[in-house]
Amino acid sequence: MINQQLINFNKINSHYFGIALITIFILLENTINILSQDIDTQSYIEEDKKEFNYKRKPWKGNNAFLYDYLHSISYFGNEDKIRYLVPIHFWIYSDKDGNGAASLSDIKKYIDELNYYNKLNKTGFRFYLSNIKEISKTRRKIMGYYIEAPLQGIFRRMSNVINVHIIDNFKLLKNERRVVRASYSYISKSIVMRKVNSTTSLAHEIGHYFGLLHPHRNYNKGKNKQEPVSRTRTKNSRNKIPLCELRGDYLSDTPAEPKLSFLVDNDCKFVGNTITDSWGDNYKSHTNNIMSYPAHYYCRYHFTTGQIAVMLYTSASYNTSKYWSTDYKNNLKFSFDNSEPNDYFEMASNLKSDTVYSLNFHKIFVKKRRIKTDTCDWYKVELKNDTSQTNSQLNIRISVNFNKNNSNNILVDLFDKNRIKLNAIKIKKDNSLTLEYKNLVEDWYYIKVSQIENKKNDIINKYNLLIINN
Numbered sequence: 001m002i003n004q005q006l007i008n009f010n011k012i013n014s015h016y017f018g019i020a021l022i023t024i025f026i027l028l029e030n031t032i033n034i035l036s037q038d039i040d041t042q043s044y045i046e047e048d049k050k051e052f053n054y055k056r057k058p059w060k061g062n063n064a065f066l067y068d069y070l071h072s073i074s075y076f077g078n079e080d081k082i083r084y085l086v087p088i089h090f091w092i093y094s095d096k097d098g099n100g101a102a103s104l105s106d107i108k109k110y111i112d113e114l115n116y117y118n119k120l121n122k123t124g125f126r127f128y129l130s131n132i133k134e135i136s137k138t139r140r141k142i143m144g145y146y147i148e149a150p151l152q153g154i155f156r157r158m159s160n161v162i163n164v165h166i167i168d169n170f171k172l173l174k175n176e177r178r179v180v181r182a183s184y185s186y187i188s189k190s191i192v193m194r195k196v197n198s199t200t201s202l203a204h205e206i207g208h209y210f211g212l213l214h215p216h217r218n219y220n221k222g223k224n225k226q227e228p229v230s231r232t233r234t235k236n237s238r239n240k241i242p243l244c245e246l247r248g249d250y251l252s253d254t255p256a257e258p259k260l261s262f263l264v265d266n267d268c269k270f271v272g273n274t275i276t277d278s279w280g281d282n283y284k285s286h287t288n289n290i291m292s293y294p295a296h297y298y299c300r301y302h303f304t305t306g307q308i309a310v311m312l313y314t315s316a317s318y319n320t321s322k323y324w325s326t327d328y329k330n331n332l333k334f335s336f337d338n339s340e341p342n343d344y345f346e347m348a349s350n351l352k353s354d355t356v357y358s359l360n361f362h363k364i365f366v367k368k369r370r371i372k373t374d375t376c377d378w379y380k381v382e383l384k385n386d387t388s389q390t391n392s393q394l395n396i397r398i399s400v401n402f403n404k405n406n407s408n409n410i411l412v413d414l415f416d417k418n419r420i421k422l423n424a425i426k427i428k429k430d431n432s433l434t435l436e437y438k439n440l441v442e443d444w445y446y447i448k449v450s451q452i453e454n455k456k457n458d459i460i461n462k463y464n465l466l467i468i469n470n
């Protein structure tokens with residue numbers, strides 16, 4: 001009897017459970033519909049996708065495609081335009097004593113270098129810090145190159161950002177002597193990088209992330225796979241497609257390369273001119289390409305036009321790219337200042353006194369619905385005495401004006417180099433804060449501008465900062 005009741009009870013339960021499940025699905029579907037309405041499906045990038053097939057690599061054997069693509073996005077004539085603001089999430093590995101493999105100033109250096117080479121080559125990309133996650137109490141500071149590094153990239157991964165793991169060193173096979181500075185996994189799309197690397201290491205790995213291959217790819221695989229030196233050589237007389245677009249990195253504007261490790265002198269000159277390809281043509285390789293492996297990494301600084309096109313096209317093919325696109329409707333109202341990354345004391349960016357700086361709290365677009373906001377900026381300024389004055393005491397005034405009448409939500413403070421907060425006379429108005437400091441000595445000082453995050457629309461996103469030294 002009791003058993004029968006239990007059975008009935010279970011039946012009823014499963015019946016209700018079924019109804020509940022269906023209800024949840026209906027609710028979920030509605031929620032998804034509501035969410036998808038929020039996504040701008042007619043964005044600039046979506047429009048583009050109709051014309052270009054982003055699923056394959058259409059420039060293989062047809063490099064003209066890349067130039068058509070650059071024309072379609074009006075690249076020529078607007079080479080300096082920032083097209084994508086790409087967030088980077090750093091994973092920092094430290095040992096059990098909490099000794100970090102990379103410091104905050106190391107991370108600023110990585111992003112600054114990455115932005116330097118992208119700006120230099122007019123790639124249209126600008127990168128910023130999304131977040132830093134420290135993985136402590138781990139032995140993974142030294143990471144196995146072949147298995148451990150790719151696996152970490154799969155297990156520790158944030159979506160809609162580029163994941164960069166910073167370790168002390170790679171563990172290679174016992175008899176391997178090569179130096180590995182960084183690696184990119186095509187499966188997890190993650191980068192694992194040694195703390196000590198070259199100034200172009202991150203730009204190189206992110207080149208892979210955006211679809212670039214090594215120009216020397218298959219150089220040692222014989223006549224059937226090697227890229228020829230000649231730009232017009234085809235497989236046979238019937239074939240019209242040049243092999244340089246089918247082999248190597250598929251790009252005709254990156255010359256064929258042998259192994260450059262021993263073929264570049266200290267002045268970055270290619271010294272392998274006597275070496276020939278499988279057809280007997282002498283190599284005339286460049287040594288400056290960021291995707292190459294020259295003997296000296298200081299020789300690397302260049303991306304070719306073909307490479308820039310591949311990166312921009314590949315970026316547009318990624319689902320998350322519209323959140324990074326500066327043309328995306330929701331991003332238009334936000335600007336991005338050149339002082340980023342400056343989220344921490346250790347990352348403070350340089351300012352000069354008597355100059356008005358136009359700055360902002362930028363937005364971090366990483367998810368469909370949620371927009372993470374940058375709420376803290378650090379700056380540093382070196383205060384010096386006017387040489388004509390004998391008085392060693394300095395008085396300064398810091399003025400900050402905001403684009404919203406919301407000074408209650410904003411904090412501005414000055415710190416000395418030991419991070420001790422200094423006392424100020426503060427004058428607060430609806431849309432400005434003025435801080436006066438007296439009797440300072442010559443030194444570096446740090447300014448922190450932060451705001452209390454709120455969900456309302458009155459978040460301050462732009463401000464002007466002026467330091468007057470008097």
Ligand SMILES: [Zn+2]
Pocket residue numbers: 204205208214
């Ligand atoms: Zn590489």
